[in-house]
Amino acid sequence: MDADELTRAVWDISEDEFPAASSLEEQAEFLLRYAILAPSSHNSQPWQFTVRDETIELSYDEARWLEVADRDKRELFISVGCALENLCTAAEHFDVGYEVTYRAGEDGDVVSTVTLESDSEPSSKRPPELFDELTARYTSHQLFEDQPLPQETRDQFRRVIEADDVTLYLIDDPDEKRSIGELQAEADEAQMADPAYRKELGYWVGTGALGSSWLMARIGQAVVSHFDLGEREGRKNSKLIERAPAIALLTTHDDTPTARVKTGQVFERLALLASAADVAVHPMSQILERPEMRSALAAEAAIGDEVPQQLFRLGYTEEERTHTPRWPLEAVSLTEQ
Ligand SMILES: Cc1cc2nc3c(=O)[nH]c(=O)nc-3n(C[C@H](O)[C@H](O)[C@H](O)COP(=O)(O)O)c2cc1C
Known part of the structure; x- marks a missing residue:
């Protein structure tokens, strides 16, 4: 491409x-x-x-x-x-x-x-x-405001995915969010310590696909590819998680390719519904990318035999939407x- x-x-x-x-x-x-x-x-x-x-x-x-x-x-x-x-x-x-x-x-x-x-x-x-x-x-990367997600919005989220084989967990307990934030920091550090991970991320930043202008994309690629920014990234991301009004986790019973496709459908439906309710959405994948941390997240979120598939922050921001x-x-x- x-x-x-x-x-x-x-x-x-x-x-x-x-x-x-x-x-x-x-x-x-x-x-x-x-x-x-x-x-x-x-x-x-x-x-x-x-x-x-x-x-x-x-x-x-x-x-x-x-x-x-x-x-x-x-x-x-x-x-x-x-x-x-x-x-x-x-x-x-x-x-x-x-x-x-x-x-x-x-x-x-x-x-x-x-x-x-x-x-x-x-x-x-x-x-x-x-x-x-x-x-x-659009996807937001901002720190969300200190404003809870109303019960009505939570109910709507549950209603639109009722008929699907995907379960939504909404986590807002501060201790649980703190633990997930710690896992996120660990995952960021582990991923960023891997030169192959940095090179791949750098490539995508370099294409401009993540939204920056051509020059900024090239500078971004060089920085991401050559420096281990894991600790800084981890600190920033764990704060984003701890301060979000709610962390959403989508789980499935099986871990098959089709279960993942259906997770994508449910995630996008919720993202569209969130957009209609002016709720910002931010997927965070690093924990799920490391098998040992994916299991730790399952234990933390107490999801039993279910498999975690997609983790994202939900909240409010005044930021201007950009595509x-x-x-x-x-x-x-x-x-x-
Ligand atoms: C499966 C999946 C995983 C994603 N993981 C992350 C992530 O870890 N961090 C992040 O900032 N955005 C993540 N995103 C959001 C994408 O970066 C975003 O969708 C893409 O850049 C397109 O931008 P848009 O959503 O604003 O249209 C993820 C999206 C999907 C569908």
């Missing part, structure tokens, strides 16, 4: 351009413009799409897999799951019916197949207001034009 092609122009989509009178194939191409706005770890955007008639095949591109940070492809499948969720949300908005078949781990790099239908059934799990958030959602760039759809579509 060519870093020069990364663009923010993809965020401007006019919904009036939806080709309502055209074939399902053309409609699929339009819906995918929303899929590519999904979040992904390091903004690696590891998705690929192939449209054949009314069928969209979602696969991952191993070249965009974070092979050092994400050894077991957990973040990769979660990221593709986020793109799948955007696709479903957009399809429902435009009254396009669809059926999702999960295929992750069974058929090479194929993750799922989405078959579009002209007749649509209303969905109960995706409130209509989520659609507008597809082009508004990170994306590769345009043409760059990630394998469909022959």
Whole structure:
């Protein structure tokens, strides 16, 4: 993938351009413009799409897999799951019916197949207001304000994922947050002490995918690649965790590729709902990237036999929303034009 092609122009989509009178194939191409706005770890955007008639095949591109940070492809499948969720949300908005078949781990790099239908059934799990958030959602890295998450928001979060095989834990006990903050500091130090991890992170910073201008991206790449900033990063991140009003943890019963894809769908749905409620979202993956710390987190959060999949902060900030760039759809579509 060519870093020069990364663009923010993809965020401007006019919904009036939806080709309502055209074939399902053309409609699929339009819906995918929303899929590519999904979040992904390091903004690696590891998705690929192939449209054949009314069928969209979602696969991952191993070249965009974070092979050092994400050894077991957990973040990769979660990221593709986020793109799948955007696709479903957009399809429902435009009254396009669809059926999702999960295929992750069974058929090479194929993750799922989405078959579009002209007749649509209303969905109960995706409130209509989520659609507008597809082009508004962003990840925040700020220290959140000292303002609790209202019970109503917590209830809404639980309601929209009720029917899914993914469980949400909301942690706000100060002692528990402190312990998770300590784990985070340890994880940051361990990851940053690994030159291969720093090199990989430096590469993604250098592409500009994480949002800085070209020059800042190059300086960032040099700093991240050559210096072990683990202790500083750990101190900063543990404070971000301790001071957040709530830490969310998504867990699944199994630890299969499809369970991770479904985690991605649930995470993105919650991120869109949070965006609608002006709640900022910040995933933090370093603990989950180290197997021993992932187990320590499971024990700390008392989740029994469940497996931790995605950890993120929730809270409030006055920060201005800014979008990170994306590769345009043409760059990630394998469909022959
Ligand atoms: C599976 C996954 C893991 C992520 N892990 C982190 C993380 O550890 N730290 C972080 O700051 N952001 C993390 N993010 C957020 C991405 O960096 C962010 O989605 C990406 O840069 C695109 O920006 P946007 O979400 O503002 O569109 C993660 C996102 C996903 C989907």
